[in-house]
Amino acid sequence: MKERIKQAAEWIMSARKTIAFTGAGVSTESGIxxxxxxxxxxxxxxxxxxxxxxxxxxxxxxxxxxxxxxxxxMDVQPNIGHQALARLERQGALSGIVTQNIDGLHQAAGSATVVEFHGSxxxxxxxxxxxxxxxxxxxxxxxxxxxxxxxxxxxxxxxxxxxxxxxxxxxxxVFFDEAIPPDALAGAAKLVRDADLVLVAGTSCEVFPASEIPWQVRRQGGRVIEINLEPAESLKAELVLRGSFTEMASGLHQAWEALKS
Ligand SMILES: [Zn+2]
Incomplete structure (x- = not known):
């Protein structure tokens, strides 16, 4: 696993633009x-x-x-995985996050560019x-x-x-019969544009149209890194970090910092 995490960190290091796409699995360790x-x-x-x-x-x-x-x-705190993504953004390694979560935990952890695809x-x-x-x-x-x-x-x-x-x-x-808010669609499109690496975390990527985001990055010639406890079969990620979000995301941040120094 250490090798895989190191490889993921190398991909982030060499990517032009890395974004994250997250779902419920990143917040379960916070208690949601x-x-x-x-x-x-x-x-x-x-x-x-x-x-x-x-x-x-x-x-x-x-x-x-x-x-x-x-x-x-919803009355819970962000976990060390949320914090790792926020640090990666502050250090210039992550352009932003598109999340399907409505809990606000990415922002609470300090992430600045967060598109809440399903509202808040x-x-x-x-x-x-x-x-x-x-x-x-x-x-x-x-x-x-x-x-x-x-x-x-x-x-x-x-x-x-x-x-x-x-x-x-x-x-x-966003309730089940409601459309994705136009500003969320526009924000996601802006973030995805020119991205050549997407870190997919805590989502089985089954809810359309959010599930299109990794595929959009791929159509642009980019790659997908998956962090999930259970495999997201349809995602076909180029690199899979199978494990908990907190462990994998914080490990990835550490590996990235080690490469950078
Ligand atoms: Zn009123």
């Missing part, structure tokens, strides 16, 4: 369970019923029962009036006792829409 796993959130809450915009609009209180649980697991759970928007609230503000709000739905002050809806109602907050995560 993979929503898609056997015991994950989607095994208990059918996404069709709890994670579509249509479901939210029809019954936000019902969806908030799921969101309240999601909120709780760090901010909330009121659907009727469009006002945006940071997570800390939402944390402090009064909740409806049964659903845990936050109850901010009066919504900015005009009297014609019926004044006197509280805002209806939806986290800025």
């Amino acid at each position: 369970p993979d929503f898609r796993s056997a015991s994950g959130l989607w095994s208990r809450y059918d996404p069709a019923e709890y994670a579509t915009l249509g479901a939210f609009q029809a019954n936000p209180e019902k969806v908030w029962r799921m969101l309240a649980e999601m909120e709780q697991v 759970s760090r901010t909330f928007t009121c659907l009727p009036c469009g006002r945006c609230f940071p997570r800390d503000a939402v944390r402090g709000m009064t909740r409806k006792s049964d659903s845990q739905m936050p109850m901010p002050g009066d919504c900015g809806r005009g009297p014609r829409d019926g004044g006197g109602f509280p805002c209806v907050l939806k986290p800025d995560v």
Whole structure:
């Protein structure tokens, strides 16, 4: 394994532009369970019923029962793998990260260029009036006792829409029936452009269109390094580091530093 990590570090050293593409597996060691796993959130809450915009609009209180649980697991710290990627970026070896995660842990670890492909759970928007609230503000709000739905002050809806109602907050995560936000698509395209190496970590690369990112790099003549506990069969990575994200990413950073000095 040491040899493979060294080889990956050499590839980073010789690449023109390296980017990272991450998924749930980079945050499991921080304590956020993979929503898609056997015991994950989607095994208990059918996404069709709890994670579509249509479901939210029809019954936000019902969806908030799921969101309240999601909120709780998000209250964790970045791990040494997140930190290793942030250091690689600060030291000029990584141009940025496209993540499918909504937890904000890459930014919390100090990564500056992060494209949140599936949105973020760090901010909330009121659907009727469009006002945006940071997570800390939402944390402090009064909740409806049964659903845990936050109850901010009066919504900015005009009297014609019926004044006197509280805002209806939806986290800025991309629900299953929602399109990828245009700024995320543009940000990812900018990052992927001219990249000749992509570090794929903690994702089985099965969720389209995010799963296209490694292939785009390859179409540009680039290569793929995979860091995963379980193999991502469809990825066909040129170099595989099979192991935990924390161990592999921190090992890779150390190996890169050793080469550089
Ligand atoms: Zn509102």
